[in-house]
Amino acid sequence: MIVVMKPNQGEDVIQKVVKKLQNNGYRIYESRGVNNVLIAAVGGDDKYDYIKQALESIDGVERVIPIFAPYKLASREFRKEDTVIRVGDLSIGGKQLQIMAGPCAVESREQLLEIATLVRDSGVRILRGGAYKPRTSPYAFHGLEEKGLEYLAEAREKTGLYIVTEVMDPRKVELVAQYADILQIGARNMQNFPLLMEVAKYNKPVLLKRGLSATIEEWIMAAEYIMSQGNHQVILCERGIRSFESIYTRNLLDLSVVPILKELTHLPVIVDPSHGTGKWRLVAPMARAAIAAGADGLMIEVHHHPEEAVCDGPQCLKPRVFKELLKEVEKIASVMGRTGD
């Protein structure tokens, strides 16, 4: 880190900073200008958070600037090769592009089986569908809960699809893990730390959605929480962030994170253009763009009757539109050197 001293500080204040750093295992390099002193500190980064705040609390310190990223296990320096996550016979993060598709929520056995069948028939291998739904309103539909999980398991059995489904409550992780192939952490829970610690325990891949106003560093740090517990199977999923535009999109899909994350981390990166735009007509163009930007996969909401969907109907694709999207995506994928299987 770099400690920027306020102008014209006495030697005693400078030495106070230096001592603090040395006592915590840092090596020190001073740069002294006419009125200004910079202190570069290298090493000992384990206590970075604490040291930064402690130093900024000293009166002669202007500010402390971090130099190195605070994550370790998630970084490219830690692991040079891409992490490829295995789900049964599938791999996520390899050459193979993976699509996760299905309804926003599991609404009934019939609904789920019908959509699962069409998803499977279109060549997709992973079924999404929420049994527990985080909703802004306490009066909205919150999911079929365990019944929903059972339907997902039945759909898996009938179609051979793998299941990704959200878990919101640390008390339910054990239950959800019995049914799901991939545990999903939703955007609102990206910094729900007890939940992150809990999902880490079950040796299942975790799909970690980006928080609505999470910086890239905060997002990677949330992955680091899971990885620090020994579970390195984390899939990062961009799903749109909050912006000042509120009329034409629900969220602002940030595709630049795809190449940025590929540089900073070794983890697979997928994109959810359904939540990321909130409008079904925008899903196909942004799905194509995501793949062209280098994403390892997509999460797409599909519903055979969007007008009857209990949630997120406006962003669901009808089966016919979904199939067209898959064709378009496949063309882009092939240009990108990706294979569909």
Next chain:
Amino acid sequence: MIVVMKPNQGEDVIQKVVKKLQNNGYRIYESRGVNNVLIAAVGGDDKYDYIKQALESIDGVERVIPIFAPYKLASREFRKEDTVIRVGDLSIGGKQLQIMAGPCAVESREQLLEIATLVRDSGVRILRGGAYKPRTSPYAFHGLEEKGLEYLAEAREKTGLYIVTEVMDPRKVELVAQYADILQIGARNMQNFPLLMEVAKYNKPVLLKRGLSATIEEWIMAAEYIMSQGNHQVILCERGIRSFESIYTRNLLDLSVVPILKELTHLPVIVDPSHGTGKWRLVAPMARAAIAAGADGLMIEVHHHPEEAVCDGPQCLKPRVFKELLKEVEKIASVMGRTGD
């Protein structure tokens, strides 16, 4: 709600919308222009979320515009008079201005008792201090946990202060509720719905911090979650939101929410200028401004040795500065017709 049809829609599509609304208990008013049709729907708002999305999934519908706020129990319409929350002999949301002060985290028995004593001696009645700390990094200090709660209880016994402390995990609410007088929900957990449901059960006041990118409506809806379970003792706490300015402040303190919330809801509103700015030198001016804007109280971080604090040192006030702040706040409070006791 208002349903805006796309231009030049056939009568069949319009009737589909009308039917959907009527079947859900809405009364309908149509406005027909040359090419455009608007359908106003009144009543039946219980299923608003569902109906909006269902209608927006119909192809001829341009968009659906909400007219009425989605919250009920939290609204001024539901309750005209201000809610005044009792904590022992104190009231929050009445004429009496309330300050909650203390360290970011409970670090040790000695640290807490020392700060509690100075807080009490300065005339403040509520002690803050975290036993469970949400931290961006898995490698940072996460609180003394139950031991921290015990120290808080001891501090209460010794000083007569009431205790507000954060709970992050639904599995810990029962435990924290045994120690705390006010349960705090942190910014990152504003939409942690299982946690909101859990804290609602213990018949204790809940201090609900605003999420980093929460709209005013989302924030009130989070309060509505708690209230919908029968616990109407919710205190709203502004603590800064995310913005594009990243150098000079940690968060952007939004004081306009104070008069806005006072108009929309009947709940008490307090302001945390410590997290809201992240810099101790900004705490006093923003504390004064918060009271001038009409806030019912403040939450302030105080530490006798900010340079040794395990977290948030740069935003902690030293005892001397804290006492000066209290004097300044008192003067503004008295202009506002507020009393200190």
Next chain:
Amino acid sequence: MIVVMKPNQGEDVIQKVVKKLQNNGYRIYESRGVNNVLIAAVGGDDKYDYIKQALESIDGVERVIPIFAPYKLASREFRKEDTVIRVGDLSIGGKQLQIMAGPCAVESREQLLEIATLVRDSGVRILRGGAYKPRTSPYAFHGLEEKGLEYLAEAREKTGLYIVTEVMDPRKVELVAQYADILQIGARNMQNFPLLMEVAKYNKPVLLKRGLSATIEEWIMAAEYIMSQGNHQVILCERGIRSFESIYTRNLLDLSVVPILKELTHLPVIVDPSHGTGKWRLVAPMARAAIAAGADGLMIEVHHHPEEAVCDGPQCLKPRVFKELLKEVEKIASVMGRTGD
């Protein structure tokens, strides 16, 4: 528009609103609930801005909700077919994908001719380069001004490239229009209304960059300014918006505007991934993504010696990287049914 009355308003207030609307040529439809009244008003939208604010100033009015977009000439309703803009033998907005490439700033005759030659040799047809540079600092390089324009003209003569260059000052539009084939309005000037009125006069295509925090509607309204003066040759250029992420990108490139603008307007839409990311390593993935999202073209910064560039070196591509990018873009373009000439 929809006028939402506050609850329980007297008939006199309601009639005041109705009169105001009728006097301004609106037809009225009332929806009366138990406590609430909505007034839909259709027609007479010419004075929308004025009427909205006048109504919101009436005490019994809760708020006024716009229903129809405020732009006309730029809308798809006004013109169903895509606008194709002719620049010499080129067309922008048609099947042909157009790339505009060149240095951030014109630095010298030699620099410009060298880059222009390599741009031309790579098959690109439009040269970018700033003679007038808006810079955050008054102490930075502000461009070669008229000398820069002369070099651009010489580069056009020598290479056959068309020229797009920025104009910042209404007093310079006449001069710049003598040299440029396309007049560029920079992000900071998107709502510089005197400048918009001035560029509209010269019957040249105008490339209108999106402002840093411009909503989609504000951006289209800026285009409407130019079009309202009789010049319908406006090209919209996304170049990244301001967000809370400040470490890994300079701006946040918003690709969802591509399909949104294509739906709302008939104008060509191009994307500038150089400014849109600020990092050269992100330019190629975002360029591919832009084309996959449906953009009509790209604006790319190229420099033979980025390390010597007087501005924006970090986002400039070196010639070799630029040529690779063109190949990748071409592949995506061909999947999208676009041709390179």
Next chain:
Amino acid sequence: MIVVMKPNQGEDVIQKVVKKLQNNGYRIYESRGVNNVLIAAVGGDDKYDYIKQALESIDGVERVIPIFAPYKLASREFRKEDTVIRVGDLSIGGKQLQIMAGPCAVESREQLLEIATLVRDSGVRILRGGAYKPRTSPYAFHGLEEKGLEYLAEAREKTGLYIVTEVMDPRKVELVAQYADILQIGARNMQNFPLLMEVAKYNKPVLLKRGLSATIEEWIMAAEYIMSQGNHQVILCERGIRSFESIYTRNLLDLSVVPILKELTHLPVIVDPSHGTGKWRLVAPMARAAIAAGADGLMIEVHHHPEEAVCDGPQCLKPRVFKELLKEVEKIASVMGRTGD
């Protein structure tokens, strides 16, 4: 600045960076860790912008971190005492609190004289009113232009008020400067550099509003533009920034900039709660808060018939409400040690 090298760079790359810095007059301090090298560079900051970008264009450079603020004349280091700006017998930025009040736009001679008289009678000394109005729509009212300036001059003559009015076009600065006592630069023009250069010429105080998404540094740099031309009479005016909340406020008033700017610069800081909120009911609380935060003055929109105002009626105060606000502000001001004259 600090140059952070990518891990494991060869000595040649490091020397390339060092040379570049030394050739531009920087002194160098290297900090070498096991894999990482930091290079601190002090001095020579005149070319900071150029050097930063040049270095970031070198392949082995991770990033360049600025250490010192890029502004000089506007900084507290340059001038320790507060700048107090004289307007006739008034001072802005001293002990005296200054209110600027009047209509959004000059609409007619009668309207302006009536409002000016009531503003004067309430004890305020500066009249605001726009003769040139920047409007989002080309179809809206754009001001009475020179006629409006004449009415302002007449109002000054009749009431003794000083005049602050906006100028949007560099071609009109000379004209507006003949009428105005203070030249106002609006939010949309904060980075209209030719306009900033032009207003600097007339030796009149310049009121510089913050841009909608301007960082604090960008705003001060805009002031630096004016000051770099020899005109140091710049008043900074916060008027709300863009945020994700779009229902309850028009803009987000950022009061934390008041104490921040007071620390970073010596310039007067005033607040416009009318534009800063867009709702007249929020104006009084935010005006009080602004003064409590330490602002040197306020700009307030007043209209005797907001329902008839041609622009911004919803944020205008009626005379009676305005007079109440002045009383409340005065009380806060007196607590803050401010005098009204």
